[in-house]
Structures are given as C-alpha cells and as structure tokens.
Amino acid sequence: MTTPLPVQSVNHVGRMTKRVEASRDFYRDVLGFREVVRPDFNFPGAWLYNYGLMIHLIYNEAAPDPEGEIQTRHDHLALHCDDLDLVERLLKEHGVPYRKNVVADRGITQLFCRDPDGHHVEIGTYPPTPAFI
Secondary structure, eight states: OOOOOOOOOOOEEEEEESOHHHHHHIIIIITOOEEEOOOOOSSOEEEEEETTEEEEEEEOTTOOOSOSOOOSSSOEEEEEOSOHHHHHHHHHHTTOOEEEEEEGGGTEEEEEEEOTTOOEEEEEEOOSSOTTO
C-alpha cells in the first residue's frame, strides 16, 4: 500500500462565477457565509467564510449558466443542517428554487438548489457517522 498525502482538512472551495455580486449575495444572504478580506488580485471575486469552510468566488467567463433542472447527481457543495423545515422556508422566502430528496434507508433528507451561476448546493440532514465507518 502506498502512503497517502498528508492532507489535514479542506481549506476552501472555489466557484467560478460570471455573476460576482449575485453569487456573493447568495452565499452571504441565503447560505449565511460572511465576506472576508480578499487579496488584491487582478480579477474580480470574493472570499466568504463560515461553518469552518471558505468559499472563493472567482470571476471567469467560463462559469456555467443557471439553466436546466436542479440535479441530485451532479457536482455539488453539501452543507449539513438539523432544521430542514427552516431551510425550506427560508429558500422559499429568498425565492430560491429547490428540489427535495429523501434517502430513507440512510435517514438522509436533502434539499438541492443552485447558486446564481448554476452550481448545485445540497443542504441536508445526515447521520452522525458516515456509513462506511
């Protein structure tokens, strides 16, 4: 067996965006991240932090467009929450379309939505220990 890399944790998730302001608003006002100071790069973007996770919004014309159905089998950022009824109510208040999914045999309920550039976000309730442990 080979030795794995000595990774300690996830530092940040980068999201390409053509809509920096709208994406900043979504991650800040809908998902509860706080904007933090970003280095003076030569391109637009924003850094946001909460829940032990940093989100780097990176301006890029290659960012996707928010079209099509909300997918449950697509690349996504998954966030844990114990009160999905509140999440569902707040998504409705913010006018964010979502799709609900239940994985009954694992006790998982998921709400999938998309950010302003179409990146999928999952907010769910999960068992305290991953099934493989």
